[in-house]
Amino acid sequence: GAVVSQHPSRVICKSGTSVKIECRSLDFQATTMFWYRQFPKKSLMLMATSNEGSKATYEQGVEKDKFLINHASLTLSTLTVTSAHPEDSSFYICSASIAGARSYNEQFFGPGTRLTVL
């Protein structure tokens, strides 16, 4: 149980376009999802916390107008990279917490999305 999926797994786009990444909890409800970014051979950096039915909370230095997050249901959160630039190329990983269960405090991670902006 506690499976999180991401789609797409890999995307290549041109500069200036927008890219949407989906994060789904497949077998549980997640009131909170998190979006992380990982540069090559670096650790994960939290970008934002996504709460179902409310606005996301962004970390300092993360542009909320550039990285649009929507958490429309208890099983889906989306991250849209708007007007993508080559420096947005990175590995984006989402995670989800199971609410109300013994493992509430454990996060389960998706497989990640590799974004390459040309």
Add this chain to the structure above:
Amino acid sequence: KQEVTQIPAALSVPEGENLVLNCSFTDSAIYNLQWFRQDPGKGLTSLLLIQSSQREQTSGRLNASLDKSSGRSTLYIAASQPGDSATYLCAVRREGRRALTFGSGTRLQVQP
């Protein structure tokens, strides 16, 4: 601000060796600590989670310990195998905060 450090950054050992990965954190007011495994280009697999009130957790050949007061955790891998080759990440969750702060990881290579 919580900072998480992992030592060593990289480690290469022959198959069969027991090994210890280290993680330290600056703010001891944590809710829990989690160890993850990440294969190249892949997402994270949770290995062990230790609550702040616990001292250790075990799963198969893995044992993780936590010394909250000194801000340290270790991941012990017994009888290492080539399939254990991956990057191991340590992450802490601060009290009152749900997101995780990650260390930079230890890249492990187990030689057959």
